Amino acid sequence: MLFLTYDPQLNPTELEIYKYISHNIEKVPYMTIRELADEIHFSKTAIWRFCQKFECEGYTDFKFKLKNYLSERKKTAQPKSLDETMLIHFLQRSSEELLEGRIVQAAELLAKKEFVLFIGEGTSKVLAEFGEIYFSSIYNLSASVSHLFSHPVSKLSEETAKKVGVIALSVSGETQKVRQNIDYFIEMGIDVIAITNSEKSTIAQLSTVTIPYYITTEKSSIADVTSQLPALFLIEKLAKTVSTMLNECP
Numbered sequence: 001m002l003f004l005t006y007d008p009q010l011n012p013t014e015l016e017i018y019k020y021i022s023h024n025i026e027k028v029p030y031m032t033i034r035e036l037a038d039e040i041h042f043s044k045t046a047i048w049r050f051c052q053k054f055e056c057e058g059y060t061d062f063k064f065k066l067k068n069y070l071s072e073r074k075k076t077a078q079p080k081s082l083d084e085t086m087l088i089h090f091l092q093r094s095s096e097e098l099l100e101g102r103i104v105q106a107a108e109l110l111a112k113k114e115f116v117l118f119i120g121e122g123t124s125k126v127l128a129e130f131g132e133i134y135f136s137s138i139y140n141l142s143a144s145v146s147h148l149f150s151h152p153v154s155k156l157s158e159e160t161a162k163k164v165g166v167i168a169l170s171v172s173g174e175t176q177k178v179r180q181n182i183d184y185f186i187e188m189g190i191d192v193i194a195i196t197n198s199e200k201s202t203i204a205q206l207s208t209v210t211i212p213y214y215i216t217t218e219k220s221s222i223a224d225v226t227s228q229l230p231a232l233f234l235i236e237k238l239a240k241t242v243s244t245m246l247n248e249c250p
Helices: 012-023 033-040 044-053 059-077 084-093 097-110 123-138 176-187 202-206 229-248
Strands: 115-119 164-170 191-196 209-212
Touching: 012 033, 012 044, 033 044, 044 059, 084 229, 097 191, 097 209, 097 229, 115 123, 123 164, 123 229, 164 176, 164 229, 176 191, 176 202, 191 202, 191 229
Parallel strands: 115 164, 164 191, 191 209
Antiparallel strands: none
């Protein structure tokens, strides 16, 4: 809670003080205790007791710790500059035997399918929508992510399921909604290709084929901001590999 690593026990008055501070967190460090008391209609003694609950000697100490907390939070919220070296190393590894073999294995599986379904959440959902458009543009396979989670895959017949391939996108490989849907796909006998940052993740372990890209992860204070460029590259390379295979078929 705020700059504490635990939630202190607050009485109703202290909880109201906390709510006001949380909603006005940028302003409070510059308010006097009298200004705060007048604003929230509680006594200075109540505010002082509130500050003690946050391991502060008084209101001045509380404001000092609150300013430091805000400063650190802003630093954390700022993503680092893009590491081009990391991406160059990934591109160099993409032609290595292990990764190339996984791409070929996934492409061979998809070449036998009539329909490709992309799934992802957060930024991976945006990438899944790109994959849908890109795959449909490269060759005659339909791909869709529209309203996936409100339309259970169990509605598919066994015959239809055999014609479907799934590409699951997740940086962590632990995205709950994606994992839940992969469970349904497995029950239906649908092949799943995971494009994720680690083949040790749950989604990777559940999938038929995993294409891991292994780059340094990065998080802001509110979200995962790991680069999606490797996953984007793998989607494009996979689509073109499938297209080449189909064109070579007699």
